[in-house]
Amino acid sequence: xxxxxxxxxxxxxxxxxxxxxxxxxxxxxxxxxxxxxxxxxxxxxxxxxxxxxxxxxxxxxxxxxxxxxxxxxxxxxxxxxxxxxxxxxxxxxxxxxxxxxxxxxxxxxxxxxxxxxxxxxxxxxxxxxxxxxxxxxxxxxxxxxxxxxxxxxxxxxxxxxxxxxxxxxxxxxxxxxxxxxxxxxxxxxxxxxxxxxxxxxxxxxxxxxxxxxxxxxxxxxxxxxxxxxxxxxxxxxxxxxxxxxxxxxxxxxxxxxxxxxxxxxxxxxxxxxxxxxxxxxxxxxxxxxxxxxxxxxxxxxxxxxxxxxxxxxxxxxxxxxxxxxxxxxxxxxxxxxxxxxxxxxxxxxxxxxxxxxxxxxxxxxxxxxxxxxxxxxxxxxxxxxxxxxxxxxxxxxxxxxxxxxxxxxxxxxxxxxxxxxxxxxxxxxxxxxxxxxxxxxxxxxxxxxxxxxxxxxxxxxxxxxxxxxxxxxxxxxxxxxxxxxxxxxxxxxxxxxxxxxxxxxxxxxxxxxxxxxxxxxxxxxxxxxxxxxxxxxxxxxxxxxxxxxxxxxxxxxxxxxxxxxxxxxxxxxxxxxxxxxxxxxxxxxxxxxxxxxxxxxxxxxxxxxxxxxxxxxxxxxxxxxxxxxxxxxxxxxxxxxxxxxxxxxxxxxxxxxxxxxxxxxxxxxxxxxxxxxxxxxxxxxxxxxxxxxxxxxxxxxxxxxxxxxxxxxxxxxxxxxxxxxxxxxxxxxxxxxxxxxxxxxxxxxxxxxxxxxxxxxxxxxxxxxxxxxxxxxxxxxxxxxxxxxxxxxxx
Numbered sequence: 001x002x003x004x005x006x007x008x009x010x011x012x013x014x015x016x017x018x019x020x021x022x023x024x025x026x027x028x029x030x031x032x033x034x035x036x037x038x039x040x041x042x043x044x045x046x047x048x049x050x051x052x053x054x055x056x057x058x059x060x061x062x063x064x065x066x067x068x069x070x071x072x073x074x075x076x077x078x079x080x081x082x083x084x085x086x087x088x089x090x091x092x093x094x095x096x097x098x099x100x101x102x103x104x105x106x107x108x109x110x111x112x113x114x115x116x117x118x119x120x121x122x123x124x125x126x127x128x129x130x131x132x133x134x135x136x137x138x139x140x141x142x143x144x145x146x147x148x149x150x151x152x153x154x155x156x157x158x159x160x161x162x163x164x165x166x167x168x169x170x171x172x173x174x175x176x177x178x179x180x181x182x183x184x185x186x187x188x189x190x191x192x193x194x195x196x197x198x199x200x201x202x203x204x205x206x207x208x209x210x211x212x213x214x215x216x217x218x219x220x221x222x223x224x225x226x227x228x229x230x231x232x233x234x235x236x237x238x239x240x241x242x243x244x245x246x247x248x249x250x251x252x253x254x255x256x257x258x259x260x261x262x263x264x265x266x267x268x269x270x271x272x273x274x275x276x277x278x279x280x281x282x283x284x285x286x287x288x289x290x291x292x293x294x295x296x297x298x299x300x301x302x303x304x305x306x307x308x309x310x311x312x313x314x315x316x317x318x319x320x321x322x323x324x325x326x327x328x329x330x331x332x333x334x335x336x337x338x339x340x341x342x343x344x345x346x347x348x349x350x351x352x353x354x355x356x357x358x359x360x361x362x363x364x365x366x367x368x369x370x371x372x373x374x375x376x377x378x379x380x381x382x383x384x385x386x387x388x389x390x391x392x393x394x395x396x397x398x399x400x401x402x403x404x405x406x407x408x409x410x411x412x413x414x415x416x417x418x419x420x421x422x423x424x425x426x427x428x429x430x431x432x433x434x435x436x437x438x439x440x441x442x443x444x445x446x447x448x449x450x451x452x453x454x455x456x457x458x459x460x461x462x463x464x465x466x467x468x469x470x471x472x473x474x475x476x477x478x479x480x481x482x483x484x485x486x487x488x489x490x491x492x493x494x495x496x497x498x499x500x501x502x503x504x505x506x507x508x509x510x511x512x513x514x515x516x517x518x519x520x521x522x523x524x525x526x527x528x529x530x531x532x533x534x535x536x537x538x539x540x541x542x543x544x545x546x547x548x549x550x551x552x553x554x555x556x557x558x559x560x561x562x563x564x565x566x567x568x569x570x571x572x573x574x575x576x577x578x579x580x581x582x583x584x585x586x587x588x589x590x591x592x593x594x595x596x597x598x599x600x601x602x603x604x605x606x607x608x609x610x611x612x613x614x615x616x617x618x619x620x621x622x623x624x625x626x627x628x629x630x631x632x633x634x635x636x637x638x639x640x641x642x643x644x645x646x647x648x649x650x651x652x653x654x655x656x657x658x659x660x661x662x663x664x665x666x667x668x669x670x671x672x673x674x675x676x677x678x679x680x681x682x683x684x685x686x687x688x689x690x691x692x693x694x695x696x697x698x699x700x701x702x703x704x705x706x707x708x709x710x711x712x713x714x715x716x717x718x719x720x721x722x723x724x725x726x727x728x729x730x731x732x733x734x735x736x737x738x739x740x741x742x743x744x745x746x747x748x749x750x751x752x753x754x755x756x757x758x759x760x761x762x763x764x765x766x767x768x769x770x771x772x773x774x775x776x777x778x779x780x781x782x783x784x785x786x787x788x789x790x791x792x793x794x795x
Contacts, residue, residue: 001388002590011467013142015041016752042144043234046460048434049344050140050236050333053328054101055321056094056152056186056245058428059355061270061411062321066350066429066707067268067277069466071316074329075431078348078480082433082440083486085540086282088448089509090353092261092418092425092502094153094185094261097352097450098240102155102174103133104477106499108583113501115185116157117615124583127157127167134469136454140236143463146226148178150215151240156183158615167198176238180218183613187242187741190248190395191650191752200611201472202750210251212241216327220334227338239331242664243324246367246400248317248393255319255393258689262314265299265307266404267465269314274410277718281443282429283412286550288557290414290424293409297361299404306362306382309389313363313401316393317409321536341433345460351428355409357416357522359400365391365586366398366652372707372736384673395752398652398672398739403523406752412555417496418476420502421516425539434460438486446493446510447542451479459483478582491542504531504589506577512542513569514556519589529590537561538568605644605772608764617648617744617773622706622735624777627657627666627696629746633766635689643764645694645725646771650752653738657696657771658749659764660757662713663684666696667755668730675755678712678728691718691769698730701720746771 009015023563024032063072065079066086082776090097095115096107103110108124109134119127121431129135137147150170155171173178182193184655192211194201205208219239226235262269274289302310328348335341360370362381365388369376391397406416407424415424420609433440437460458465459481466474480495500507504519525610538561543552563570579585604618634643647656652672658665664687665677685695695715702708709731716721743751747768753759 010143011464013139013469014295015142022218041142042232043140046343047234047461048436049234049340050145050457050461051331051346052101052238053346053348053793054098054238054240054352055324056242056352056353057356058241058244059406059409059411059415060322060351060413060429061273061277062355062409063325063429063716065431066282067273067280068272068411070321070327071393072322072350074325074332075348075350075389077329078346078431078433079090079334079437080415080441083438084282084344085430085432085445085448086443086445088349088428088430088450089423089426089498090351091355092420092430092500092505094352098153099129099155099245100450100479101349101453102135102137103129104136104479105133105475106451106478106582108496108501109475109478111583112155113584113588116154117185119157120588122583122588124585125588125792127155127536129155129174130475131152131470131472132475134466135174136457136473137171137236137238138469139463139466140461140699141177142469143461144233146230146233146235147176147237148219148222148226148235149176149238149240150179150186150219150222150723151238152242153240153701154179154185157243158632161199162616163611163613165198170198170737172197174332176333178222178773179214181240182242182741185740186245186247188398188650189242189249189738190751192242193706193741193743205694208251209210210323211251212243212324212327215239215241216330219331222418223331223334223338241324241327244317244320246359247398248313248320248391248400249395249397250316250320250323251391254323254583255316255672258315258318261318262311264308265302266314266408268409269408273408277382277412284423284552284554285698286551286552287412287554288553288736290557292414295520295523296403296407299470300360302404303378303382306385309385309482309653310404312389312392313399314405315533316399317401317405317481319393320507326614343373345434345437345457345789346432348431348433349428349450350430353417354413354419354425354429355406355416356400357403357404359406361403363402363405364400367400368398368653368737369671369673370732372671372734374707374735414556416522417516418522419505419518420500421505421507421518425502426500426507432486434486437580440587442489444489446482446485446491447495447498448481448482449495449498452479452482452495453479455479455481456483469627470763480486497574497578498574499582499584500586501579501584504528504534504587506534506575506579506587508571508572508578509541510571512544513541513567513571515568515575516556518639519555536568536572538564538571566684570770576664602775603772604745604772606746608768610744610746610771612744614648614738614744618775620707620773620775621733622700622702623775624700624710626774626776627700627771628693629657629695629765629771630691630693630769630775631687631764632691632769633687633689637689637765641687641764641766642762644747644749644762645764646773647749647754647758649738649754651741651754652752653734654742654754655748656754658758658762659687664694664716664725666712666714666728666758667757669754670732671734676728676730677755678714678726680714680725680732684723684725687716690754695722699774707733709733713769755786
């Protein structure tokens, strides 16, 4: 549609309204003058729809598209007609990658140097994306696009996750007109914590429910509606499912497809993947397979009695990734049905970082066991895994695979997620597909970084970089468009320098060279070395000139630090310059001190129907506390009062106060492994009709130790006095965390039920007028190492 607003004027967003300045008339019936028609804002003619797909925790060597063992037919089909980028890079961690993707700026430039749960006041780690770095969604919305996000959002500061906001950094405030998904690092695929906009919604009650399928359904519905009601408007969709982040959960028909496929173990899998990658030319024929860290056990060194379970862990992950790719395929089929596939620019990014090495060396039935720092012998871990292995992948488990599988998924590179120094943590496969704009079916080897996606989209559409958005002068976009590579396979790469940093792990890429240093391992939480003691390595990873290709070390296998010490010093100095330029300093490996403090609020009161995200719930771990609630039970109620009064957590950890057939009950779910009940005594009267208070008192017996138990007493007030209804013991408790997507609810419990009593409809059949948690003892001593492990692993 022709516009009277040319491109230069799009540098100020929103585009200012132009008032009519021509002649007017007294009577609208007069034939003259005529007012010009109102022209809606639209992007330049022929602008494509844009879809950015970002899968979670997928290593470079996972998908068949990049030589891995897992079928990804949707990705494979896109790559056949599109472009495979073999040197695309992320930040090695979730929140930083996503912030960089959406803003086109380096992670530390927009305050996202780490996950949001570990924010500090340092400019590079506030977790608050500044309004001077407008997202691609906001830029496109102001240029006439419809915008929507489906799936994971891990860019919201934790203090904004409560129901009262503020919502300044939620998707719907960052430019997305529609958001359907979850906020945080991960969620249960069967019982997710879902939001529509900023409003929590109850999970759809479907027996075969799975989050990734639901996200695809919602995305399809949105596309169909958008094209039906606004067919002249292109759309921008960001599709970011929580898959394949832990918990690895998928219907058995998907995981069973891989039965027996990984029987030879992770070392053999790495070798086979490496050969396939060379055959696909996603790595050169002369590339070397790197050696994993010495801490990662060889397959033959794993205990024989647990190997069948280890194999099953990988089978489930493989099914999870294929299922995710299938759901993405359903979304893209909608484009074909609507005849808009040819002019839709698709970025399919297989991983926001390398594969996750956060599942311990044996894997785990419930990743919260490790996050809580529960100490177990190797045999105890094996017993738990073997006893629950048939539950893995189902609603009954919150499982994660072993570190060895994670390293295999990052083939041919060494290291994994969290390690920004090496390609195993930062190199991910990416496919770009756009039939109208790309003569596809080939590979691109130019260096690209996640910040480059935004400027590439703008150039493909024909939009300028905005100078001002919402009246705020914008920081320059730091990414570099790789639009030039779309139809020039041999074009000289333009992104020639890029820093990497995560918890002191540092790296710098510059004109084919990389200098890196390993400061901490994913399973190393404290007693870290001084920065001055870090050993830097040097690699020549890419040669622009064909005659120099034989000198390339594509996989960072040959350390040249001793051969070219001057080059190493040059790159180390360059890292210092880039780090200072982009707010990386101060380097922060204080993996304990930067955690949110355990102390804080000592009382919180909630009303009936409250839904409170876990990061803003009162901290009652390792201490004495009360739950008090005023309830109203109608006289005409049919049968004894039933249902939840207050509950926090889910199937894999939490507690709740509820009524069961008129019996006041407190339940504690310990890591999904054991469930403890304290009920009112048999001779105590059932909860009567009327308005009164009930109370649970928990007296912690652990002193300065964490994760200990305590005594529970149950009360009901009667007139001016209290009646003790029952007493019991909870022998042990979670020391750190219940679950990443745990939440507190009053009067009802949706999502994963805490126990058998709360399955099905558990709404309180009276009214919970209010409920509160009050801390009654001195703060317990919580292991800072365990708190850190929990926060880092949830991203």
